Amino acid sequence: MKKNIYTLLLLVFVTAQTVFAQKQVIDRVVATVGSGIILQSDVDLQYAQYLSGGNKPNENFKCEMLQQLLTQKLLSQQAVIDSIEVGEAEIDDNLNSRLRYMSQQAGGQERLEKFLNRSLLQYKEDMRPSIAEQLKANKMRQNIVQKVDVTPIEVKRYFESLNTDSLPYFTTEVEIGEIVMFPKLTTEEKAEFKDKAEGLRKQVMDGSEFGTIARLYSEDGSAPYGGDLGFNTRDNWVKEFAAMAFKLKAGDISPVFETQYGFHFLQVLERRGEEVHVRHILIKFKPTAASIERTQAKIDSIYNLVTTGKLDFYHAATTNSDSEETKFQWWDGLKSRW
Structure with a gap:
């Protein structure tokens, strides 16, 4: 069958x-x-x-x-x-x-x-x-x-009982872990990007069309659409952006504010129940030579601790990696093999 x-x-x-x-x-x-x-x-x-x-x-x-x-x-x-x-x-x-x-x-x-x-x-x-x-x-x-009840140990024993000559050939696979660190800017280093955002906001407040400024200078995917993000609920944005969008009235333009992506300012176009329609302009953070040097020094020190056995990889990743997607996965994957 x-x-x-x-x-x-x-x-x-x-x-x-x-x-x-x-x-x-x-x-x-x-x-x-x-x-x-x-x-x-x-x-x-x-x-x-x-x-x-x-x-x-x-x-x-x-x-x-x-x-x-x-x-x-x-x-x-x-x-x-x-x-x-x-x-x-x-x-x-x-x-x-x-x-x-x-x-x-x-x-x-x-x-x-x-x-x-x-x-x-x-x-x-x-x-x-x-x-x-x-x-x-x-x-x-x-x-x-739901009724399958096979433990990893049973699977391991089964494969160990097989004749290795009868097993199919698979190319080599490895399981890896990573520690990712992004350059972090100081307040002084961020000032350049905040000043740029403030300058663009001043142009808008002085009469320049919001959508035109967004198309010319905004640094995210909504720029070709004049910064328009459409209608969204609160949980679709990071908390700083959502807090700003939902406290303004239709037509209001926010002050410049910071999120993990950079400096924004936004305009509320329309409110509809639990949704708000906004457009925004984003100036992203860009790493400076000094921030890259600091990050390089820090990750080198972590590497030395791991390779000398003074710090295990799991704790090094969970306490230092900036990748929310992978910082815990390496350990989870390793545990699943035992």
Whole structure:
């Protein structure tokens, strides 16, 4: 039975790759799994969502997405057989969470709608069947693995019992940890960037058009749009930015303030319930030669402590690394192997 399923998946996947290779593609069935179908537009919609997150164009991602959709179809169809259901509230929560994240990545709801070439309401309706299917597939997957009770020691013993000559060959893999440190500026070193932001704010207050100044001088991705960030909720921004945006009235221009990204000033364009529509101008911090030298000296001293055994890598990373994404992951990954 499993062999037949794998053969079916392989045939469907090869057929789908042939469709993607064609130069002109209209909406059509690219895969059939049991009683379900996958349309070209389903894959294209997922690809548009991938691009809206700021990812670079990658046609190979469509094939990866198709693989995921094939697996999702199989699991969701088994979920129907096993009477696994998802509620409308679950679907709505998932959709709303996705749209908040996508809006943040795209720079606001209006820009996201332009990117998707449809209203967010229409997008939600288009995605609802897919999300429902995905949630069913996730529940089915959980049902499959919930009774799996295998410890790392058992896995280790199993592989050690195998004849090494019969094991497939894999290229060498390593697990690494990193300590990342970013140059930090002193108050005196930051003054140059704050003065620049203050100068731009003065131009706006003296009558220069906010959007024009943003296009010319702002140093973030919203600059081509006149600094417009669209409507966002408080949790879409760092706390300093959110605090400033939500305490001003429509039309107000903030003083220059600092966040982890640099010096900003913003203008509130409109308030709507728990959302606020703002545009801003950002002057980013740039490392000075002195800040780079200080950082180099500090990381060299940490390196010496680690290599001489006076400080273990875990504590060196968790107490000194500036990368919030990786400073704890190395240790978590190491623990999972034992």
